[in-house]
Amino acid sequence: MIGRIARWPFWAMLRKEFIQMRRDRMTLGMMIGVPAIQLVLFGFAIRTEVRHLPTLVLDEARTRESRELVASLVNSSYFDIVGEVRGRAEIEARIGRGDAAAAVVIPHEFTRDLKRGRGAEAQVIVDAADPLSSQSALQGASLAGLNFRPSARTRQALELRVRPWYNPMLDSSTYIVPGIIGVLLSMTMIIINAMSVVRERERGTLEQLIVTPVDRTSLMLGKIVPFLLVGYVQVTVILLLGRLLFDVPIRGSLLLLYLMAFPFVVANLGIGLFFSTLVRTQAQAMQAGFLFIMPNILLSGFMFPRAAMPDPAQWLGLTLPLTYFLEVLRGILLKGVGFEALWPEFLAMCGFAILIVTLSVRRFHKTLE
Amino acid sequence: MNAPAPPAAPAIVTTALHKRFGDLVAVQSLSLSIAKGEIFGLLGANGSGKTTTIRMLTGLMPPTSGSAMVAGVDVVRDPEEVRQRLGYMSQRYGLYDDLTVEENLRFYAGLYGLVGTEGRARIEEQISGLDFTARRRQLAGTLSGGWKQRLSLACATSHRPDVLFLDEPTAGVDPAARRAFWGMIRQLARGGTTILVTTHYMDEAERCDRLAILWRGRLEAVGAPPEIIAQLGAPSLEDAFIALQLRDEAAA
Numbered sequence: 232m233i234g235r236i237a238r239w240p241f242w243a244m245l246r247k248e249f250i251q252m253r254r255d256r257m258t259l260g261m262m263i264g265v266p267a268i269q270l271v272l273f274g275f276a277i278r279t280e281v282r283h284l285p286t287l288v289l290d291e292a293r294t295r296e297s298r299e300l301v302a303s304l305v306n307s308s309y310f311d312i313v314g315e316v317r318g319r320a321e322i323e324a325r326i327g328r329g330d331a332a333a334a335v336v337i338p339h340e341f342t343r344d345l346k347r348g349r350g351a352e353a354q355v356i357v358d359a360a361d362p363l364s365s366q367s368a369l370q371g372a373s374l375a376g377l378n379f380r381p382s383a384r385t386r387q388a389l390e391l392r393v394r395p396w397y398n399p400m401l402d403s404s405t406y407i408v409p410g411i412i413g414v415l416l417s418m419t420m421i422i423i424n425a426m427s428v429v430r431e432r433e434r435g436t437l438e439q440l441i442v443t444p445v446d447r448t449s450l451m452l453g454k455i456v457p458f459l460l461v462g463y464v465q466v467t468v469i470l471l472l473g474r475l476l477f478d479v480p481i482r483g484s485l486l487l488l489y490l491m492a493f494p495f496v497v498a499n500l501g502i503g504l505f506f507s508t509l510v511r512t513q514a515q516a517m518q519a520g521f522l523f524i525m526p527n528i529l530l531s532g533f534m535f536p537r538a539a540m541p542d543p544a545q546w547l548g549l550t551l552p553l554t555y556f557l558e559v560l561r562g563i564l565l566k567g568v569g570f571e572a573l574w575p576e577f578l579a580m581c582g583f584a585i586l587i588v589t590l591s592v593r594r595f596h597k598t599l600e
Numbered sequence: 601m602n603a604p605a606p607p608a609a610p611a612i613v614t615t616a617l618h619k620r621f622g623d624l625v626a627v628q629s630l631s632l633s634i635a636k637g638e639i640f641g642l643l644g645a646n647g648s649g650k651t652t653t654i655r656m657l658t659g660l661m662p663p664t665s666g667s668a669m670v671a672g673v674d675v676v677r678d679p680e681e682v683r684q685r686l687g688y689m690s691q692r693y694g695l696y697d698d699l700t701v702e703e704n705l706r707f708y709a710g711l712y713g714l715v716g717t718e719g720r721a722r723i724e725e726q727i728s729g730l731d732f733t734a735r736r737r738q739l740a741g742t743l744s745g746g747w748k749q750r751l752s753l754a755c756a757t758s759h760r761p762d763v764l765f766l767d768e769p770t771a772g773v774d775p776a777a778r779r780a781f782w783g784m785i786r787q788l789a790r791g792g793t794t795i796l797v798t799t800h801y802m803d804e805a806e807r808c809d810r811l812a813i814l815w816r817g818r819l820e821a822v823g824a825p826p827e828i829i830a831q832l833g834a835p836s837l838e839d840a841f842i843a844l845q846l847r848d849e850a851a852a
Contacts, residue, residue, distance in 0.1 A: 239715055240713075243706075251698050251699065434692065434695075435690055435693065435694050436696060438694065439690060439694025442658045442660060442683060443683060444683040444711065
């Protein structure tokens with residue numbers, strides 16, 4: 232009997248939250264609109280690889296093979312040929328002026344060396360003032376060398392051996408989009424939950440709730456369960472868009488991904504609840520959410536590889552649930568790995584979720600008095 | 601079912617109820633006894649301890665010392681149990697603006713465990729009894745002040761509480777709506793509900809069966825409005841109230 236009574240308030244809370252969610256354009260917008268916009272922005276705008284570098288060609292060999300090499304560079308899509316030049320001086324002048332960012336020099340001996348089976352050399356000159364561009368050019372040249380199959384019957388010729396795993400086209404959207412799922416999920420879960428609790432406090436309904444027999448568990452679950460579902464809708468929307476717009480692969484198990492998302496979403500809802508105890512207005516709740524997400528973006532490995540960070544930054548990163556969830560996302564989507572590889576991340580996220588929910592529930596109760 | 605308090609027992613008893621916030625004494629040794637079915641007013645200026653008293657009696661805030669029984673339940677020892685027996689209407693109404701009249705009623709009834717056939721019957725009873733039939737699908741946020749107040753009262757009483765707490769319920773409501781509201785309060789009291797209402801409107805205070813005047817957390821006077829007027833030798837309740845304030849300010 233007591234157990235049955237205890238469950239009733241929870242259903243009332245759940246029902247109420249769903250009705251409110253349906254009527255609140257803000258929540259609906261954050262649920263679907265924001266992920267879609269962010270995905271497109273991040274996916275298209277954040278490009279750590281640069282394509283279509285304006286490129287000059289100095290073809291001294293003038294053979295079929297040299298033309299094939301140029302074609303193979305163009306096909307890599309890293310280089311767009313903007314002109315042919317007659318000498319090195321001209322290359323220097325035009326790159327200096329900024330007309331071009333790269334140049335390909337194919338020497339006289341190229342075809343001869345190729346046919347003799349010696350290492351044939353061609354040169355790619357890059358304007359390295361922009362390190363991103365130059366890295367891209369290097370990648371592009373490597374790819375082109377890899378795919379270069381001269382039609383003349385020759386022995387093995389070009390020696391570049393770069394093998395980009397998981398992301399053979401070195402597409403940054405493939406790397407970024409799984410990360411966006413994590414970042415957006417974190418941001419919206421924190422903000423939606425914090426705002427929803429703060430709104431109840433602002434309007435005086437929270438006070439009203441506390442004088443009813445609604446137990447604390449129902450109150451908490453009523454604020455977590457509906458948003459958990461929102462989180463799953465979001466994961467699905469971003470995955471679908473990522474697949475449609477950016478061809479992001481899903482190599483591993485979706486079911487595993489949804490399972491792994493559980494502690495992550497709960498952890499973020501806990502953070503949202505925690506923030507709701509710190510702020511007074513909905514606007515502050517939103518600011519707190521953004522403030523929290525900034526270091527997440529920088530430290531979690533979303534944009535910058537964690538391996539390149541100094542140790543303290545790496546340690547800090549380990550305290551953020553997003554860091555683990557990014558491993559999970561990239562592991563499942565790009566590498567297709569299973570639970571056997573991801574259980575440490577799962578445990579870390581579970582631990583974090585339990586910790587933050589306990590902490591914020593305690594704080595929440597204190598602030599009610 | 602809940603065992604009702606013995607008929608003779610008062611609905612609210614506080615014994616030396618005390619609340620301190622740091623150095624500030626918000627409520628000082630308050631002892632009151634309120635009978636079943638009584639409309640009892642707590643009159644006082646802002647910061648006199650009215651709201652703190654209500655918060656302690658509803659179990660929202662534990663007292664620093666002292667005890668309080670509400671509907672036969674010890675509030676300090678058993679705040680969860682007492683919540684099923686009391687209703688609370690705050691000056692902010694506690695309504696969800698983005699829920700309709702019916703949804704608000706249904707939500708609060710659900711929190712009190714009024715679900716299924718029983719719950720639906722109670723909601724229908726309240727909708728027709730309080731004239732909400734034409735407005736049942738209207739969002740609470742679009743109701744006028746008087747209707748919001750009426751809905752808030754309905755939400756606070758869906759479970760037919762033994763004791764009803766009203767914290768400045770008619771702030772910002774027009775006189776006609778206020779009169780209608782007091783009609784509803786009377787009706788509830790006749791049905792046996794004990795009502796504790798805080799106010800700083802004198803005309804409202806005069807409608808109470810008995811009054812307590814609080815000043816800086818201290819109980820200054822208690823009794824029926826005519827008794828208080830007589831006690832303080834003032835021509836009206838308002839004069840009595842002002843006289844108290846002046847006396848205290850002179851002493852301070």
